[in-house]
Amino acid sequence: MTRISSLLTATAIGVVLLSGAALADTSGKKIALSNNYAGNSWRQAMLKSWDTVTKKAVADGVVAAADPFTTGENQATEQAAQIQNLILQGYDAIVINAASPTALNGAVKEACDAGIIVVSFDGVVNEPCAWRIAVDFKQMGAVQLDYLAEKIPAGGNLLEIRGLAGVFVDDEIHAGIEQGVAKHTQFKIAGSVHGDWTQEVAQKAVAGILPSLPEIAAVVTQGGDGYGAAEAFKAAGRPTPLIIMGNRQDELQWWKEQKDANGYETMSVSIAPGVSTLAFWVAQQILDGKEVPKDLVVPFLRIDQDTLEANLATTEKGGVANVEYSLEDAQKVIAGK
Structure with a gap:
């Protein structure tokens, strides 16, 4: 190996280490959100958090797309059809807030069999091939x-x-x-x-x-x-x-x-609406080759008499007290910290 090629190789390795790039390149990967319902303030805040975090991830080149899809009603049959559509559209991972823990299992298994990563959160699914993120x-x-x-x-x-x-x-x-x-x-x-x-x-x-x-x-x-x-x-x-x-x-x-x-x-x-952003990062990490436990538990967000004012001050009108997750937060959850 020439001195120049050695330097280039060392520089490339340094860039990878400094940027925190993961085991595989996910910049060309597409992640979809399948959401069963949007008819209350929690769901609206959840979608807003997804939009805020994933738009930046796409702009930063972490993934190629992170598109949200919401069914008109809380109907498992409609959401199953939506998931089947997302399979056909070539998404690499599907993040799901599910209408039912069992009724979507057929569509979820179809996605897994097609090599698609499925991460459910909040409303989780019990199909063994999927990942689950929930509070207790x-x-x-x-x-x-x-x-x-x-x-x-x-x-x-x-x-x-x-x-x-x-x-x-x-x-x-x-x-x-x-x-x-x-x-x-x-x-x-x-x-x-x-x-x-x-x-x-x-x-x-x-x-x-x-x-x-x-x-x-x-x-x-x-x-x-x-x-x-x-x-x-x-x-x-x-x-x-x-x-x-x-x-x-x-x-x-x-x-x-x-x-x-x-x-x-x-x-x-x-549960904090921003759990959707944790699900996004978990899906990205799985696509990146990380070993991730099938079941992840996050704490619920509790407000007491002495923390009321502080939480109210940071909650926008019509919104929900919230926490949004970063890649580092997701890595800690995955590691059980």
Whole structure:
């Protein structure tokens, strides 16, 4: 090898090391987002985070494309057809927020068999060939009862507001709430409605069930429903119970107003919408040849009485308290740190 070629080789290696380039070149790879639903503020924030992070990744030459696709309704059949379309369009990886943990498995297996990387998040799939990124949603439900046991030790009747029926997230949070009620037996679920993670739907559903309910000590929720519940209680002329919030800006603003007016106390918990950006980087790392565990768990984002103002100040109007992930963050999650 000549001195010049040796220098060129050394320089090339140095560039690779300094740039943090991974095992394989992903600059020509295309990643798609298959999203089953966009009808609430959390989903809008999730899509916005995806757009912010992936546009920069494309501009920086990390990947060739990172295109988002959202189905019109939360229908597994429609999303399965969408995934089959993405296979035909030649994407190298598909990131999925799934309508069902099982109903998409056929389409997901088709993608895997075609050599496409599939990473599911939030609404995950249980097809073994796919990767999954989720918070411990069951714990997200159970922690609400632990909090209520501290704040209302005497217990009481609960109203449960669930999310979208048939979705993995709804089932898991509900199971956690049931687990919490079994642990803290002074509480009883007196009524349950589906709020679809949307304030307007939650408000209407709560208003419909309130006339049939006894006195409610607290409302356990899944996110996107706390403010709607508060408005329903107000309209019915009933005392406002302790309502668990879900990190939406309108919920946090309402909570602050009540806190300032009368010392109202609660907590707020949800998965950060920016988990979509973690899923993007995980897909990129798998395409890059990294060994990645099939199941990754990220912490949920909790807001308490003493952190309310700080979180509200950084949450845009109509948005959701959020965390967006970098490549370095993803590498830490992959490494289990």
